[in-house]
Amino acid sequence: MFAEPRKITTNQVAPHEDLLSVVQKYKKSDNLKPIAQHTKAAFDQTIDWLADWQGEVILDACCGVGESTLHLASMHADKRIIGIDKSALRLNKNQHYEKGFVDSSSNTQNNHLILQADLEDFWRLLADYLPQAKWNVVSQYLLYPNPYPKKSQLQKRWHASASFKSMISCGKKWEVRSNWRLYLEEFQLALQAYNIQSDIHEITTSPITPFERKYLGGGQKCWQLVTR
């Protein structure tokens, strides 16, 4: 028997009252934190991998085991897909998923790269590099980010963090999924502070990540935010 997936427990009933002031604060400031060496190395590996690529790139942020990266790779054979997660433990399970995909799908090969890196730094490096890139980031996926549902954890959520400005500099097309609708409502408000509009829908399609499978399988609703 499988354990029921944990439901979101939160002391917030509406978007955080400090959300917009926090988003504006980070929009006006530069993040000067030093870049970790291991993420710089992973970023250099990405640039080498893209080499002379002149087409479209999709970023799968917080990809976990990389199942969604493989899914995106099979859907977009004409694009390059980069999956990034900071957890070696999760990424190490990728081979298992990769094998399943290789067996069941014909066209995921060679168009994706899965890397261990801290996205806080990776997004800053990417934002600085993009003006000279021959390729173009056409969309970014952020599927089931850690929700940090306590009110006091607001600034741990991506949209209320110092990273949001560089995340947006890397591309304005987003798909974000969560089993906590309020997370997406806040993300939507944060995007509006950058003049980006989006819609939120319930997910009714088959799961594309382990977390999505766990939530949907446990009877929870999952939601997706998609920019217009």
Ligand SMILES: C[S@@+](CC[C@H](N)C(=O)[O-])C[C@H]1O[C@@H](n2cnc3c(N)ncnc32)[C@H](O)[C@@H]1O
């Ligand atoms: C709840 S899991 C979701 C994983 C996957 N997207 C899924 O749906 O199965 C959130 C993931 O975000 C990753 N993560 C959190 N903060 C990160 C950061 N700063 N840089 C890279 N990955 C991060 C974690 O390691 C974890 O794998």
